[in-house]
Amino acid sequence: MSARLETAAEILKLERLLSLEHGTLEFLGEVAPSEIRTLREKATDSLFDTGAKSMARLAAAAAITPSALVATIAEKSFGPLMCARAAAAVDPAKAIDVAKRLSPDFLADATIELDPRRVARIIAGVPTELVEPVARELGRRKEHVTMGRFLAFVPDHSIVAAMTALSDEAMLRTAFVLEHKEALDHAVGLLPPERLPGVLRIASEQGLWAEALDLLDHLSHERRGPIADVVGSMEEDVVAELVRAVSAADLWEALLPVVSVMSEQGRLQIAGRPAFHEPRILEEIVGSAARDGRLWPDLLPLVVALPGVVRAKAADLIARQDPHAVVDLITAAHGHALWPLLLPVLTELDEESRAHMVGVIDAADPDLVSAVAHLREDPDLTDLLPLVPTDIMSAVDRAVAR
Structure with missing residues (x-):
């Protein structure tokens, strides 16, 4: 696992939590990912603990109010931020019943403001017919960090629904900022195999090789090998672009494990590409090891x-x-x-x-x-x-x- 990539993902998540422009926290690039994660979790706790008693009273009132009325008040008066703060204190069955009556746009707004750790029981019970439109809306808004925070808390059918609603680019970006990456191998296993070559094509087209390598890094050996062979069989100019990207970001510790799990034919293909023969590249690769x-x-x-x-x-x-x-x-x-x-x-x-x-x-x-x-x-x-x-x-x- 590349600590450099993990740090980059944690910086993205912290910037999103604090509503900062991308790149604002680049100066944290040399900080250990665990330290940034701890800071982010403490900041999240501080935000959600503020006004907790008031939110509890609001939730108590919602419990005795018809769900349809609660949904109307939520959208027209309270807004997504207040609803997200109060959600943790609401009975999960009641919260889901109210959610069914909210518009996908408002649900997406509220989802952005939620702390999934506090509403895990609610998330687990959300029906598929709600997951797909919300995921599609979040993908349209490029809320990859938001989606990445929820994967570990949703059942398999919701994972499939969400991933189906996302484009290959959105899926790749979401996987990069996934909150619990130990769940990534299982999630990828739920997808049809034909999705993964598309993800690699997007990595090439959009310059997302760091995200693609991070995805491969978190897959099991059995799942990673066939995908790695797809990398090995890519066109010469695509491999050259991959090598340039890895060299520029010094990510050999992420690429070499991918090459090592290729089949013999896959390794021979990629090792035969001229991009790997340049003296400077050879020096970088050996130096990294x-x-x-x-x-x-x-x-x-x-x-x-x-x-x-x-x-x-x-x-x-x-x-x-x-x-x-x-x-x-x-x-x-x-x-x-x-x-x-x-x-x-x-x-x-x-x-x-x-x-x-x-x-x-x-x-x-x-x-x-x-x-x-x-x-x-x-x-x-x-x-x-x-x-x-x-x-x-x-x-x-x-x-x-x-």
């Missing part, structure tokens, strides 16, 4: 899929990273059983890169070197080990003998 050792298992499948000359350049870049980063790579290969991917990379190294790798092994932790030495006993690597440069294997032997 060197900074965050957790990305090595995602990077290696891409490197192995690169065309020969480009793969050799990437191999040299990997081997010449800071010794700590190279040790992280070896540790990741050992911990994730990635030797069938890493050993072919070692065969591509030039003399300078091999010398750097030898120096790293000479200074490495004896336990790690011992683990590498045991590779000779792995029958699955019998054909690969003889291809590894002899100076590297000699360094392993020397380290073990120390």
